[in-house]
Amino acid sequence: MNSDPLYSDPDFAQFYDLENGWGDDFAYCANMAKHAESVLDLGCGTGELLAAIAPKRGVGVDPAGAMLDIARRRKGGEQVEWVQADARSLELGARFDLIMLTSHAFQVFLTDADQSAVLDTIRHHLAPNGRFVFDTRNPATKAWAQWTPERSKRSLMHPKLGEVNVWNDAQYDAASQVASYQTHYQPERSTHIYAANSRIRFTAQPVLAERLKAAGLMVSNWLGDWQGAPFKATAQEIIPIGKLAP
Ligand SMILES: C[S@@+](CC[C@H](N)C(=O)[O-])C[C@H]1O[C@@H](n2cnc3c(N)ncnc32)[C@H](O)[C@@H]1O
Numbered sequence: 001m002n003s004d005p006l007y008s009d010p011d012f013a014q015f016y017d018l019e020n021g022w023g024d025d026f027a028y029c030a031n032m033a034k035h036a037e038s039v040l041d042l043g044c045g046t047g048e049l050l051a052a053i054a055p056k057r058g059v060g061v062d063p064a065g066a067m068l069d070i071a072r073r074r075k076g077g078e079q080v081e082w083v084q085a086d087a088r089s090l091e092l093g094a095r096f097d098l099i100m101l102t103s104h105a106f107q108v109f110l111t112d113a114d115q116s117a118v119l120d121t122i123r124h125h126l127a128p129n130g131r132f133v134f135d136t137r138n139p140a141t142k143a144w145a146q147w148t149p150e151r152s153k154r155s156l157m158h159p160k161l162g163e164v165n166v167w168n169d170a171q172y173d174a175a176s177q178v179a180s181y182q183t184h185y186q187p188e189r190s191t192h193i194y195a196a197n198s199r200i201r202f203t204a205q206p207v208l209a210e211r212l213k214a215a216g217l218m219v220s221n222w223l224g225d226w227q228g229a230p231f232k233a234t235a236q237e238i239i240p241i242g243k244l245a246p
Pocket residue numbers: 001002007008020042043044045046047049061062063064067085086087088101102103104105108
């Protein structure tokens with residue numbers, strides 16, 4: 001199980017929706033879900049997207065109880081089945097019209113074996129005509145280079161804590177393609193700093209293409225951003241959209 005405090009610790013999960021939310025990625029997936037009766041969201045987090053889609057059968061899977069607690073409480077959350085589980089070993093015994101991993105959830109899988117395991121989960125849970133979609137940041141754009149305290153400095157408004165200063169720091173290991181990054185939340189009116197260490201992996205598109213193929217998945221469209229542009233070497237995002245290989 002992933003024990004990243006950003007997601008498993010309620011002290012950090014309380015900031016998630018204040019920093020993240022509806023954008024072009026969610027809009028794109030919601031559009032894909034229009035004709036899907038069943039939707040599986042792997043690494044669903046606080047569940048904003050799945051609760052908004054509200055399919056006939058929606059299942060959100062995440063190992064982080066603190067994130068699922070928020071998902072369960074949100075408007076529309078009662079229509080979704082929230083499952084506390086690891087996407088690498090999930091066996092729901094059901095198949096879905098759409099399977100998605102959003103907000104770079106795919107990057108929490110740090111090894112080749114972990115990535116293959118989650119792709120196997122997708123294959124085992126896709127309906128014959130079902131589609132999958134996920135995003136992972138393109139290593140070519142070196143996003144981690146922006147995650148310095150100076151460049152990442154921002155603030156957010158917390159309903160109870162007031163203004164909170166936020167910044168990151170990151171180190172990238174080219175051998176493992178893993179970025180280790182720190183997230184700091186410091187409420188203006190306190191000296192306490194909530195600090196979390198996290199790790200995510202950056203995978204090049206040709207490597208991902210091979211891994212998807214090996215998992216029995218066929219990509220019909222590679223996007224490079226959530227506005228729908230095709231993937232190119234300098235794209236910010238790598239977004240495969242596909243189905244079961246014939
Ligand atoms: C960046 S968040 C994305 C959350 C959500 N998809 C969204 O769009 O807001 C990554 C999520 O992946 C989850 N995660 C980490 N390890 C996981 C695993 N082994 N299986 C499934 N989800 C996992 C985390 O708990 C976290 O909620």
